[in-house]
Amino acid sequence: MQKSVAEENSMHIYISRVNRVIDYIKANLDCDLSLDRLTEIAHFSKFYFHRIFKAVVGETLNGFVNRMRVERSAYKLIYNPDLSITVIAYDSGFSSPSVYSREFKSRYDVSPTQWRKLKVNQGSKICTADSNLCKEGAAFKMYIDSSKQTPIWGINMKNQNLNIEVRSMPEIPIAYLRHHGYYNPQDKILFQSLFAKLMAWAVPRNLFNPPATKAMTIFSSGHPETTAPEHLSVDVCISIEKETAVNGEIGKRTIPQGQYAVVTVSEGTLAECAEAWDALFNGWLPSSGFQPGDGAYYIYHLNDPEQHPQKLHSVEMYLPVRPL
Incomplete structure (x- = not known):
């Protein structure tokens, strides 16, 4: 059965408000994401907001917040090797390292320490001589762009040559x-x-x-x-x-x-x-x-x-x- 224009407009408003909450959650994972604050942003009552959020996103509000925090930490474990697991736990919004480890293992079936070791070992094998990423002996060469006076990294790949700069x-x-x-x-x-x-x-x-x-x-x-x-x-x-x-x-x-x-x-x-x-x-x-x-x-x-x-x-x- 086709939705009426009024029903479609209502759904668009629901989606827009839920997306506003999602944007706030992602920007404030290390803060106290209370239901009072999130419903204030969404302009929905506390009673209905859980149902509306799940209808739009496909998971519960609490499940979404916990997943965002765990996934943020998993990403940091891979790409921020200088940060300790304790720092990552608090930075991702967990109340303690033990709570963090429990939530992490329930999602990925390994501890944060095991995850970091596994991903580091995988990453070390990416750019080998016969890798898809680069030609042997011609992976990354840094030079100074004379017009911009900024460093440029040249990447010689099998199918294309690329330049990377930091802006x-x-x-x-x-x-x-x-x-x-x-x-x-x-x-x-x-x-x-x-x-x-x-x-x-x-x-x-x-x-x-x-x-x-x-x-x-x-x-x-x-x-x-x-x-x-x-x-x-x-x-x-x-x-x-x-x-x-x-x-x-x-x-x-x-x-x-x-x-x-x-x-x-x-x-x-x-x-x-x-x-x-x-x-x-x-x-x-x-x-x-x-x-x-x-x-x-x-x-x-x-x-x-x-x-x-x-x-x-x-x-x-x-x-x-x-x-x-």
Whole structure:
């Protein structure tokens, strides 16, 4: 049975309010995420909010908060080797290391210490001489870009040569449309559908004016190494002015300022874009002197691949980083 316009509008409002709560949770995992505070953000009563949250997200509010905290810690265990497990436990919002260890083991079936050792051992095997990531003897070479006077890391891969640089980025207000659940980053139909829906909102309001307006994809919840497929989410976005109003399913938030490692793919297939992410995370990062920051990683879309003769993508990929 088809939903009425009123029912669809109500669902859009529910989704928008729940997404606002999700954004707050992710930005404040180390704080006291009380029901009073979350329902205040959502503008729902305490009695109904648990049911509404589960209907939109597919898991309970408490389950979501605990999962976000455990997954954040799992990511830090891999990419922040200088941090002790105790520091990671408190930084991720757990009341004690023992509570953290119990929650971690219930989700991943190993202790935090075992997880860290396992992932470090896996990472050490990624860029071998016959690896997909790099050619023998030509993995990463740093040089100074004379025009920018900044260091650039060159990566010679089997299918493409890439450059990585670290940029200081300002904060970016965005309007977004969120997809909850499993997705394939190379699912062309899904992302075309999401962007079409976002543009149907933005274009009539004169909010999409490239190149001033940036089209982006933000991987805002989870990483394939730490998150079950059904709990992934992704946002398609455009940059906006801070005072821009949003409505319906369209949410609004700000990408924080900070340092970002940036890799550019000038013209590549979706598979080559995926290889570039892999090179950035698993090849460059461990030997760069940087570690991931706490923000989301994202893509700037520099062209419309449907308008390219070979349907190739031009993108910049941004990973938040900070010194080790």
